[in-house]
Amino acid sequence: MSETSALAGPVEIVGVGLIGTSIALACRRAGLEVLLTDTSPDHVRTASGLGAGRARTPEDDPQLVVVAVPPDALGAVIAQVLDAAGPDTVVTDVGSVKAGPLAAVAAHRSVSRYVGSHPMAGTEHSGPLSANAELFDGRPWAITPGPDATSSATRIVEALALVCGAVPVHLSPAEHDRAVARTSHVPHLMASLVAGTLAGASADHLALSGTGVRDVTRVAGGDPRLYSQIIGGNAAAVAALLAEVRDRLDLALEAVTGGDRVGLESLLAYGQAGTRAIPGKHGAAPQPMAAVRVSVPDQPGELARLFADAGDSGVNIEDVRIDHDPGRPVGLVELDVVAGRAEELHAALESRGWTTHR
Known part of the structure; x- marks a missing residue:
């Protein structure tokens, strides 16, 4: 069977x-x-x-x-x-x-x-x-x-x-709810809280927006009515994790206002360790990655040409991000590759006329 x-x-x-x-x-x-x-x-x-x-x-x-x-x-x-x-x-x-x-x-x-x-x-x-x-x-x-x-x-x-x-x-149902609180519900709330600081911000401030703030706030664009039901339905597990986040936020506030660089570095290192705990592709252990940054004209067919040239290099692209230059008709494309092959991709793309940034 x-x-x-x-x-x-x-x-x-x-x-x-x-x-x-x-x-x-x-x-x-x-x-x-x-x-x-x-x-x-x-x-x-x-x-x-x-x-x-x-x-x-x-x-x-x-x-x-x-x-x-x-x-x-x-x-x-x-x-x-x-x-x-x-x-x-x-x-x-x-x-x-x-x-x-x-x-x-x-x-x-x-x-x-x-x-x-x-x-x-x-x-x-x-x-x-x-x-x-x-x-x-x-x-x-x-x-x-x-x-x-x-x-x-x-x-x-x-x-x-x-x-x-x-x-x-x-x-089990209870274990599932604890897992999604950690990997989905609390991250969604955190993204919404950060995104909320942008509402009503001056145009001069928002002009400095880059890929970082977009990465952090992307999921905050979801339907508030739906996510209030999802998060509200998992209240106990979400509340327990929010209490942990609140404690770390208090420590961060104390470190920033008190000039405690050691304490702040410790909090940042703990967060870095968390990113390394996320499973890699196909559930395997995560590998060190490097971003190969390429300037790409904002014109039809340019992305397709870049991907074709990257494919010809023989270096596998693990992830892609695009950031648009607010002052020029150019985008900055970040191609994530296994760290040991970044220089190989840089050389291959530069040989075909692309401008890369190390």
Whole structure:
């Protein structure tokens, strides 16, 4: 039996926004029948038009129901689905918090057929038109069965993750919530707090903005209504980490106001150690990186030419960032490569006429 054969379909998607429709498209890519349900008929029509499946009818009997509704509605909708589903139907949800939805249905007579899950993928966009079947490829997908979940239900939800191209990661609901508080929810709050210092700033100050402030604040552009539900639903884990951050912020304030360079350096070094703890590509240990900076004219085709020349060099590009020069029609492109190969890329690009910056 293959790892995905536990899931034969049909798969019903309840909530056909970005995540729900992307799951539907991935399931259709694998040849599974997909049924679509949403409070918005327009969303169902749009997703159907994209090839994500068809509207569910009362006669349909799905093997798996995926609940992909906003966080505040998860518990109630999961309970409704368990009430209405057939005796063999498995139910999962793809919400960002797992302990809360499980607690909401813990006393349900069919809770053994519910297994929470959470694909660690998404964009700042929303709605079915933003969906794509490749959204989950290679991404972690948390599988979080409760204590009453059956092993067969867990296997079906794991098969969904595999069908979508994701990598299943098994966690308890509580451990999942602590993990996402650390890697997603608190970082989002910190980005929002920093971004808030820019609101109302003078144009002269904002003219000095560079890649650093953009990197730190990017995720703050997410929908405040959605993220208030996500973070509020994980209040205990988020609050515990915020208390730790507050203690370090107090130390930073004392170090800055007191001229304590040693204390400040210690805090900065602790943060640097944290960046080194983040897993590298494909989950491997992180490697030392170097940025090769290249001036690129802001004209059609120049980026494509740069990438082609970088590809011809034989040096693998690990990451890319672009910063625009506010005073000239030129962009500064940073190509991240393994540190030991930076000089090789510099030489290869300069030999083809590019201006690089060491």
